[in-house]
Amino acid sequence: MFEIRVICDPDDTDRVIDTLGSVFTTWSAHRETTPDGSRTRVHLSVEHRPAPQEWPAPEQAYATAPSIISEIGWVARTAAERPFGTEMSREFWLRKAALLDRIALGDNVAPPVSDATTDADRAARRLMDADDAAVICDPRHYVRQQYAHWATESTS
Template sequence: MFEIRVICNPGDTDRITAALADTFTTGTVRCLPSRHDDRARLYVAADHKSATTADTPESFRQDPETAYALAPSITSEISWTAYHSVGRPTGALLGREFWLRKAALLDRVALAEDEDQSADAVELATEAARRLIEFDRAGEEQYAGVPHGPDHPDTKAKPRGYVRQEYAAWQRHQ
């Protein structure tokens, strides 16, 4: 395992992060402003890819079963999110883990719903995904951003795919 530091233009971060993920097995990408100019600093924990690596981040965006394979039961996640939101009606002081787990929970509920009843569940899951994306854009905590960061056009087009990508990356590091 090693860490890679890249200093680049902010508009290139998604492309560079994706290229690093294609070449290495990467962990969470930390994106910070440069100390002296308008550039971005990327820090990525990486390791050499093995020939048998089948769990690429791109697959998590497409496959909810893979992204949520190690997730606790829906009932357990409901209890966890309820417990952590007590006394915080506006969501004040809730960290990224809360917003990620809540978005993943609502995504899983929407996936499990009957097609006839899923409109509300899909809407709630999409809104929770957008809340996570807003949180990640604010840069308060780290996000994986592989293959797409919170500012990427695919993230805006498929916010629930972003949740699956981020949940799978988070779960791998638990």
């Protein structure tokens, strides 16, 4: 972490902070007026952003996945067999999120006839919460990455 200090026109303050926020991860911004009152001093605590990750394409992530119908059955059975009040496993949340992602991908090809995209996003965020994932990305990309990794590990 390091600090950036900027002195700028008060009208430019928000734009300067937003621009720095697009390049760095910002932690805090402190603003104060210069003694003569004509400028604004901005102190930002920032950190370099990690290099962008390569996310697997859906075709790559789901290359060995069972059929959608088979996965619907697995998710439904697993949910039904869970004793009341117990937490679902990470595998459940991952496979459910991947299933909904795959269904939503079909909505991208044809006109949407369901809430699949909304449901896929919600399930992906649930998986990220379960994993306590400290990444900033499209949640469905995260699901694809995690599913591809899980599929590789589970067949090894």
